[in-house]
Amino acid sequence: MLDVQDLTVVYQDDRGRDVPLVEDISFTVLPREVLCIVGEAGSGKSVTMLAVMGLLPPELHITSGSIRYRGEELVGMPEKRRRALRGKEMGMVFQDPMTALNPVKSVGSQIGRALSVHNRRLAWGDRDQRVAELLASVGVPQPKRRSRLYPHEWSGGMRQRAVIAMAIANSPSLLVADEPTTALDTTVQAQVMEALETARETSDAAMVMITHDLALVAQVADRVAIMYSGSFVETGSVYEIFDSAQHPYTKGLLASILTEYSDTNAAFAIPGSPPAPSQRPEGCAFAPRCTSAGKDAACLERPALLPMPGSGERQRAAACHHPGTELLNAPYAAPAAERAGAR
Numbered sequence: 001m002l003d004v005q006d007l008t009v010v011y012q013d014d015r016g017r018d019v020p021l022v023e024d025i026s027f028t029v030l031p032r033e034v035l036c037i038v039g040e041a042g043s044g045k046s047v048t049m050l051a052v053m054g055l056l057p058p059e060l061h062i063t064s065g066s067i068r069y070r071g072e073e074l075v076g077m078p079e080k081r082r083r084a085l086r087g088k089e090m091g092m093v094f095q096d097p098m099t100a101l102n103p104v105k106s107v108g109s110q111i112g113r114a115l116s117v118h119n120r121r122l123a124w125g126d127r128d129q130r131v132a133e134l135l136a137s138v139g140v141p142q143p144k145r146r147s148r149l150y151p152h153e154w155s156g157g158m159r160q161r162a163v164i165a166m167a168i169a170n171s172p173s174l175l176v177a178d179e180p181t182t183a184l185d186t187t188v189q190a191q192v193m194e195a196l197e198t199a200r201e202t203s204d205a206a207m208v209m210i211t212h213d214l215a216l217v218a219q220v221a222d223r224v225a226i227m228y229s230g231s232f233v234e235t236g237s238v239y240e241i242f243d244s245a246q247h248p249y250t251k252g253l254l255a256s257i258l259t260e261y262s263d264t265n266a267a268f269a270i271p272g273s274p275p276a277p278s279q280r281p282e283g284c285a286f287a288p289r290c291t292s293a294g295k296d297a298a299c300l301e302r303p304a305l306l307p308m309p310g311s312g313e314r315q316r317a318a319a320c321h322h323p324g325t326e327l328l329n330a331p332y333a334a335p336a337a338e339r340a341g342a343r
């Protein structure tokens with residue numbers, strides 16, 4: 001379905017130098033598969049997916065790599081063809097439904113437009129009927145009445161359902177969802193996620209979902225790519241990632257929600273913060289925050305994302321000189337243990 005190889009996206013700094021925001025990332029998505037890309041804010045998740053959708057802002061450029069959708073190269077594809085794919089073959093659900101919807105048009109007319117732009121012969125009556133069906137399918141009550149209302153007259157959760165209805169309007173084969181529930185109240189997050197999963201299953205689509213919510217990942221992912229500072233540091237099936245994480249960053253993320261991943265009984269936060277793209281260290285970008293394994297001279301070399309021994313065609317890979325499933329050690333967990341003590 002989707003085959004991304006060695007993708008690099010850069011911006012130019014004030015001195016005209018290329019600064020990579022996303023570097024050499026590769027992944028594939030099979031039909032009906034759900035890939036979750038996980039990482040902290042600023043790791044490059046959104047830039048990756050904007051590149052896939054052909055929606056990068058003008059100041060960002062793909063300098064190398066390939067993005068193939070069903071075998072067709074998207075990098076360098078004329079915008080007209082790209083637009084025909086977007087919305088029809090590939091549907092996108094953005095983080096904030098308010099920015100995805102036009103405030104001065106009724107919600108129904110916007111979903112109707114998404115339908116008719118790819119199907120010019122659709123009659124008005126059929127279009128309205130189809131809009132109501134789509135809204136009903138994502139759990140919007142009284143869809144006919146509500147479709148006449150404007151976005152500000154909808155609640156946040158209902159707005160995101162409308163955005164999901166719009167993304168699946170033309171039964172796309174690939175859905176891209178960027179933090180689809182982050183902007184919502186926690187009470188409605190689960191319901192909206194359920195609507196998205198149902199919509200995806202009904203349209204039989206594959207999905208790439210960007211998130212930092214590991215609980216959500218456990219719920220929906222088939223495969224997981226952990227992203228740190230513009231690169232993938234670990235990839236694998238959802239079982240491999242949760243049962244036998246290899247990279248200290250992945251283990252740190254897991255330890256922040258699951259105490260069984262650290263050797264103290266307190267959940268913790270990974271100390272420090274990721275480097276800005278222009279200030280990445282020479283070697284392993286995670287090394288300055290890594291107190292796990294044996295941080296040593298090897299870590300001054302940038303580790304490649306290498307397949308783990310015995311992994312099959314869909315590679316289970318980690319970019320670490322000291323991969324391993326051993327628990328994070330006490331010094332690593334200390335900051336949270338101390339915080340817990342302080343409380």
Ligand SMILES: Nc1ncnc2c1ncn2[C@@H]1O[C@H](COP(=O)(O)OP(=O)(O)OP(=O)(O)O)[C@@H](O)[C@H]1O
Binds near residue numbers: 046059
């Ligand atoms: N238009 C831009 N010009 C320069 N830098 C940018 C631009 N857009 C994004 N960046 C930088 O690229 C890096 C990756 O950003 P990106 O939005 O992809 O991160 P993310 O992982 O999606 O984070 P979040 O969870 O906050 O959305 C960040 O350091 C960000 O500041």
